[in-house]
Each structure stands twice: as C-alpha cells, then as structure tokens.
Amino acid sequence: MKKILTASIRTLVAACLLCGATAHAAGSSEQGQLQRTVDAAIRPVMKANHVPGMAVAVTVGGKRDFFNYGVTAKQGGKSVTEHTIFEIGSISKTFTATLASYAQVRGNLSLSDKASKYLPALAGSSFDAIRLVDLGTYTAGGLPLQFPGAVTDQEKMVAYFRSWRPDYAPGTHRRYSNPSIGLFGYLAARSMGQPFDDLMEKTLFPALGLQQTYIRIPQARMADYAYGYTKDDKQVRVKPGVLDSEAYGVKTTAADMIRYVEANMNGAGLDQTWQRAIAGTHTGYVKVGDMVQGLGWEMYDYPTRLDSLLAGSSSQVVFEANPVTRLDPPALPKTNVLVNKTGSTSGFGAYVVFVPARNIGIVMLANKNFPVPDRLKAAYRILEALDGSLAAGSAR
Numbered sequence: 234m235k236k237i238l239t240a241s242i243r244t245l246v247a248a249c250l251l252c253g254a255t256a257h258a259a260g261s262s263e264q265g266q267l268q269r270t271v272d273a274a275i276r277p278v279m280k281a282n283h284v285p286g287m288a289v290a291v292t293v294g295g296k297r298d299f300f301n302y303g304v305t306a307k308q309g310g311k312s313v314t315e316h317t318i319f320e321i322g323s324i325s326k327t328f329t330a331t332l333a334s335y336a337q338v339r340g341n342l343s344l345s346d347k348a349s350k351y352l353p354a355l356a357g358s359s360f361d362a363i364r365l366v367d368l369g370t371y372t373a374g375g376l377p378l379q380f381p382g383a384v385t386d387q388e389k390m391v392a393y394f395r396s397w398r399p400d401y402a403p404g405t406h407r408r409y410s411n412p413s414i415g416l417f418g419y420l421a422a423r424s425m426g427q428p429f430d431d432l433m434e435k436t437l438f439p440a441l442g443l444q445q446t447y448i449r450i451p452q453a454r455m456a457d458y459a460y461g462y463t464k465d466d467k468q469v470r471v472k473p474g475v476l477d478s479e480a481y482g483v484k485t486t487a488a489d490m491i492r493y494v495e496a497n498m499n500g501a502g503l504d505q506t507w508q509r510a511i512a513g514t515h516t517g518y519v520k521v522g523d524m525v526q527g528l529g530w531e532m533y534d535y536p537t538r539l540d541s542l543l544a545g546s547s548s549q550v551v552f553e554a555n556p557v558t559r560l561d562p563p564a565l566p567k568t569n570v571l572v573n574k575t576g577s578t579s580g581f582g583a584y585v586v587f588v589p590a591r592n593i594g595i596v597m598l599a600n601k602n603f604p605v606p607d608r609l610k611a612a613y614r615i616l617e618a619l620d621g622s623l624a625a626g627s628a629r
Contacts, residue, residue: 264298267291267618271300274614275597279303282603284582285462286313290491290596292587293619297491305459305600306468315488316445318458319598320471321583322576323411325483327514329418330369330529332429332437334513338506342424344369351420358395367403368417369528370518374399375554376410380475390475401554407521408554414529415476430478440507441496446485448478458484459600461580469580481578487596494587494594497530497572515572517564519557521550525564526557530572535588536623537571539613546575546605575609577602584608586616593619 271289279287279302286303304310305317336342342351344366349355351365359374367373376397384393394416400406422429430448438446450458460468471481485493495501497515500508517525517532524545525532533541544550573586582602587594595612617623 267298268300270615270618274611275300275302278603278607278611279599282601282607283462283466284599284601284603285310286317286459287597287599288313288315288317288319288487289598290315290487290494291615291619292491292495292592292594294592295495297495299487299491301487305457307460307462307466310460311456313459316457316486317598318445318447318450318454318484318486319583319600320461320481320484320578320581321490321598322481322578322581324574324576324583324585325479325481326414326576327529327574327585328433328437328483329414329421329479330514330527331510332432333365333369333417333421334528335437335507335510336421336424337513338509339425342421348373348416348420351423352391354391355394359397359399360394363399363403365417365420366518366528368413368420370526371407371410371413372404372519372526372557373410373413374401374403375406375408376413377408378410378552380412384475386475404519404559405556406554407519407526407550407557409551411480412476415480418479419476433478433483441503442492443485443489445489446483446493448482448484450484457486459581461578462601463579464602471578471580481576485598487598490585490596490598491594494585494596498587498589498592498594512566515566515570517560519559521545521555521557524550525560525570527572530574533571533573535569535571535590539610542571542573542609542613543606546609573609575605577605582608584612586612588616588620591620 275287275289285307286305289300291298299315301313303313305313337344346365348360348363348365348368363373384390418429422432425432433448461470463469496503497511500511514528514530517527519526522544523533523541531545568589571588576583580602582599584597595615597608597612
C-alpha cells in the first residue's frame, strides 16, 4: 500500500511539473508573440522617422510588459529603459484635468462656475460668461493654440485674457488650445489655494502611485532624462513658458505611464475620491465627428476604426475651430470606449491609448516629435493583435 501511495504521489508531482512547464511554455510563447507584434509596429516607425529612442509599455488584464528601443541621446546616451524620463507634451493635459476633477469632487469648485470667479482680475472680461468646463474642453470661444509671443509672464497673461474676445459663443466650437486648458488648471489650483506644481508633485502624483513623474525633474534623476530631437536632429528639451506646467509640462517614464493607464481603466487601489476624480475626466461634453471630448481625454465608441482616430487627430481638428455637438446632459463614463491622447514637444512625441472594457492599454514614448498618424497606426496595429474582435471589425 505504501509503495502504491508513493508511486501515486510521484505521478501527481510529475503531472504538476508538466502542467507548470506547459503553462510556462504557453506564457513564453505569448510573450514572444507580443514582442514580435510590438517590434513589427515600432521598429519601422523609428527607422522611417529617425527616432533615437522609444519606450513602449503594454498592459493586458493587469499584466504589464515593457519594450525598449534605442538610446536616450545620440551621443553619449544610455539604452532606453522603462525608467527613462521622457517629455509627454499635451498628455500632461490629462493630469491637469484629473486635478481639476479632484477639486470638484472635494467641493473646491464646480465645472459650471464662471472662470472669473477664481481670478478676480478677470472680472468684467469675457471670462464672466465662460465656464470652467468650457476651458477644460477647448470650447471657450476660440482661444488660440498658443499664447502670442509677447505673453511672457503672469502679469502679461492676465492682461491678454482680459483683452481677449471670443470669436464664437462659449460651448459652440472646439479649438484645441494650450491657453484654454492651461487657465483651467491654473484656476483649479487657485481654488485649492496652492501652486499648481506643488499640487501635482505633492498630491496628485503620489496619490496615483507615480514615483517617477515630475514637473520639475530632481537633480538626482537628470541622468535618466532623455534628450529630444527636432526634425533636423538638433538636440532639445522643453523650455519654460506661461502655463507650461498645466498644458505640456509633465515628464515621466513608461513604467509610471502604464500605471497611470491602469488607474484610468479600473482605479484599483485608489481611494474613492481619486476614483471619482478620474471617472470625471471620462465624462463626454462635446462631440466633433466621431470623437467625444472629455476632460483632457478624447474618446471613441469601441470597436473603433483607424480612420476615425486619424480624423480625430487631424490638422483640421487640432489647428482649426470646429463646430461641436453639445452633449446635454454630458455623457457619463462608460467602459466600452477607446480613450486616447497624443502629446508632443519640440523634441518628443508620445501617445497613450486604452480600452477599459478589454482591460488593454498601450503607452508609447519617443525622444523625437514624429508624425501623429504614425503613432496612431503603430498603436492600432498592436491593439488589433491584442483584441481579435477589433481586428475582425477592421476587416469588414
């Protein structure tokens, strides 16, 4: 009997070892396939656009994978890793939006408040009739993409806003604008009585578990900060500007950004206040074509066609004023959507996309500002491989 029992145990152990080996082999096979998929999407884009370095992160069902390419600088640079710091440009706007949403959840402000309420110097200006939500969705009435060159400090910023007159009634046209969402973040910080940079670095980033995300990179991490490259391959990093922190000032890593994506998809581990703040950024307020504008984020019904994404990030949508369909009441957050945002500075290009219903997210960070369509196509190729239903829909 003892011999039979011993033999049975040996058989069971062998079976368990075989199951483990099979599972490991399956995992290795899946990992290898994902690596091939990401390589096939990323390497040609880097070669065609002469991108020195790129960090890609993918999360599927809570499992993260990192794929790193190239170097942090063409001369004397290190190999890119998931801990390399990149500028993310306008993806910073999603952090700004999260802070403003957090202020609303805490009762510091209401998005329906007039902008001048939080900056008395704007009383008597056009901002008496412009709501915070108009600033956060680029529908204030035609604020430009950038400040005029003469606006170089806060005093001149206030003077510019006081003298500015809208081209359209607030809430009727979307014109993508750094001054618009920059002022949105600035006023949100004022409602909480603290400087914007401090709120981001001492409140928002830590609350979301982001340990390698900065407005001001500490000296101890400067060696990990990649150099960006212009179209003519000149080395460059972002320069200070009015409302730069609010509009395009975040620097971060692929490791932190994929954590941020996961927080946006399910909020696991966050307290209820931050979960509500993040959900608030996924509320839809206006629609341009197939694209629904949230706070910072841009959203599409899922499955999403590639041509819809390309249209939503086209020059027509980014650089011109577009009439909107106003969503009244605003569209509540839902999971079966594709959420995305592009970001660029003079020397960096980034893209984030995620689908909460599929629990899939992709982060792409590069130290060159390469064309937005190339970013979207590369990410879409990866997303198609991860979600068979999207690939099937694209084939129809």
